[in-house]
Amino acid sequence: MDKELICPICRLVFMKKEALVAIMLISCIMAGCTDADLEEAEQALGCTYSDALNYNVTAAIDDGSCIYPEPTIPILGCMYQQALNYNPSATEDDGSCRYPVVEEPVPGCTYSDAYNYDMNATEDDGTCVYDRDGDGIIDDFEELGCTDVNANNYNSSSTDNDGSCDYDQDDDGVYDWAESGGCVDTNATNYDAGATESNQTMCDYPYILTLADLESYLENQGGLESIVDGLGEVTSFIRLIEVTESAEEEGMESDSNANTTAAEIIMGHDPINEIVYQSMIMRIVGDISIEQTTVQGPDGINYRIGSPDSGSWYYARDEVYHYENPFPADEDNEGDQGGGTSEDDEGESLCDEFTEGTNSFNWADNWTITTDNGINMAEGRNAAHGLDAKLEFIGNPPLLTHFEVSQFSGMARCSIEILDPSLFEMAIDTELPRTSMSMKMENQIEEDSGSSKTWSAELSDEHFEEVSLNEIVMRVYAGEGDSEEGGSGGSLVTEMLLNEQTSTFTDQCYQWSLSWSDNDNDGYTSAGDSYSISRTEKVIDPCDEDDEYRSKDFQIVFYDLWADMPTGGVFTPGFGLVAAISAILFSSMFIGMRPE
Numbered sequence: 001m002d003k004e005l006i007c008p009i010c011r012l013v014f015m016k017k018e019a020l021v022a023i024m025l026i027s028c029i030m031a032g033c034t035d036a037d038l039e040e041a042e043q044a045l046g047c048t049y050s051d052a053l054n055y056n057v058t059a060a061i062d063d064g065s066c067i068y069p070e071p072t073i074p075i076l077g078c079m080y081q082q083a084l085n086y087n088p089s090a091t092e093d094d095g096s097c098r099y100p101v102v103e104e105p106v107p108g109c110t111y112s113d114a115y116n117y118d119m120n121a122t123e124d125d126g127t128c129v130y131d132r133d134g135d136g137i138i139d140d141f142e143e144l145g146c147t148d149v150n151a152n153n154y155n156s157s158s159t160d161n162d163g164s165c166d167y168d169q170d171d172d173g174v175y176d177w178a179e180s181g182g183c184v185d186t187n188a189t190n191y192d193a194g195a196t197e198s199n200q201t202m203c204d205y206p207y208i209l210t211l212a213d214l215e216s217y218l219e220n221q222g223g224l225e226s227i228v229d230g231l232g233e234v235t236s237f238i239r240l241i242e243v244t245e246s247a248e249e250e251g252m253e254s255d256s257n258a259n260t261t262a263a264e265i266i267m268g269h270d271p272i273n274e275i276v277y278q279s280m281i282m283r284i285v286g287d288i289s290i291e292q293t294t295v296q297g298p299d300g301i302n303y304r305i306g307s308p309d310s311g312s313w314y315y316a317r318d319e320v321y322h323y324e325n326p327f328p329a330d331e332d333n334e335g336d337q338g339g340g341t342s343e344d345d346e347g348e349s350l351c352d353e354f355t356e357g358t359n360s361f362n363w364a365d366n367w368t369i370t371t372d373n374g375i376n377m378a379e380g381r382n383a384a385h386g387l388d389a390k391l392e393f394i395g396n397p398p399l400l401t402h403f404e405v406s407q408f409s410g411m412a413r414c415s416i417e418i419l420d421p422s423l424f425e426m427a428i429d430t431e432l433p434r435t436s437m438s439m440k441m442e443n444q445i446e447e448d449s450g451s452s453k454t455w456s457a458e459l460s461d462e463h464f465e466e467v468s469l470n471e472i473v474m475r476v477y478a479g480e481g482d483s484e485e486g487g488s489g490g491s492l493v494t495e496m497l498l499n500e501q502t503s504t505f506t507d508q509c510y511q512w513s514l515s516w517s518d519n520d521n522d523g524y525t526s527a528g529d530s531y532s533i534s535r536t537e538k539v540i541d542p543c544d545e546d547d548e549y550r551s552k553d554f555q556i557v558f559y560d561l562w563a564d565m566p567t568g569g570v571f572t573p574g575f576g577l578v579a580a581i582s583a584i585l586f587s588s589m590f591i592g593m594r595p596e
Helices: 003-016 021-031 035-043 211-218 222-227 350-355 575-591
Strands: 236-245 260-270 275-284 288-297 300-305 312-316 366-372 375-382 387-394 399-407 413-419 441-448 452-459 472-478 491-497 502-506 510-517 530-537 554-560
Touching: 211 222, 211 366, 222 399, 350 387, 350 399, 350 413, 472 510, 472 530, 491 502, 491 510, 530 554
Parallel strands: none
Antiparallel strands: 236 260, 236 413, 260 275, 275 288, 288 300, 300 312, 366 375, 375 387, 387 399, 399 413, 441 452, 452 530, 472 491, 472 554, 502 510, 510 530
């Protein structure tokens, strides 16, 4: 059989008859079909059932090779989600579903922030009420108002504070609790600038001095004592001034036309801290002025040389401070010791002119009394003496704070005045420049016997600065000129700390012996202590008679190590005299006015 004929026949047989497959394949092979034809024929065979696991979509002839899946076993159970026994794994509902029993609703307030919230309620019935401030009163029954019992408009029926409380009953801008009653009259002596409520019954008005009061006050001079009464008990200050006219022949030769000499003292103290203040000014015929201010306390001494404008403050220590009240009480009534009323002192002070009589009220030809801002001022004139008197009083009973007698045709005057303590600084400043102690010596002796020479002296009774002996050095200098050590001049020969008591030294020509005697054995410089320095010729290997060293001038100097300068500080020369004169002035003006 022809090959082209057999092949088309084979294709036809494959498409229609399964039973002829084998025959056709055999025939095809016998007819000489190619491998491609055979492969195409094989691919046309397969499983043609779509539900089979090996279904071949390209197969044209089913070859009986179909494989089918095992049948699925159903999972029985309840497949309804609302059921109590719903089984999410069930594939087939078996009618076993069981459903919950629907309970009857429980009506009530279901809102937790409501006053009557019912936690058992399942259905809100609209009965909720509220107490938003938690005071136990339902909002619908709250009553607004002032609930503060301290307020002026407190309402006991109010349950909620609405901010309307009134604490300022008189509407003056000050809360009632902050109101301060007092005298608000500026004309009163006890005017209270901080008072908010006027209380006129509290006001005290200035005392107005009458002539009868003045006469009673000055009777037998007893009233003048009040100017210093009580000053010793409190922090206080007093100023005393004495201005005298100089006679023409006593005037100094200068272009100045000043012809007065003045002395001014300000004395004060702080008895609590034991601090004393003293300021002294001396002006001689208007051309010479000496001024010093001293503040002394347990921490040392501050003093100023010169006026507040031109002077400088310094710091000195006083290791053994003794507080003395500058205003001691005159218990023995020995006022005439000041010389204010004796015949020898008559006319020394213009104040004496006022206090000499038995009744100072009759001293004046007439008296004029004026009152200004609580101060009563009494002014009187004595034409026979050419003097005016002025007294200032404060308070009731009246306290004399200023007393002055002056010439109405000249410049002489004297006055005593109580000063305001707040105007003065009563504290020791230890940061000021230090200055040394001042050693007040007396009985200074130089004895020269040819082969030996001795210098000696002792601290006088006027010496008051008690300084530790280990802070003071006694030095001997040879020659003149400025020394590098800050001494009085020349080169240093030998020295000794005072607490060493004795010391010896040998130089090229002399044997030196230094000694300090601590008279009271207290370890401080004090009155009665003394020194001695002896210089004798060397016995062994003496120097030549013409040795230049032998002709030098030897000087004794005390050096203050604490201040790093020689003793003597920067005190004004001769100020001790000024202090003495001031003390006499203070006594005559202060003590002299006391009755005998």
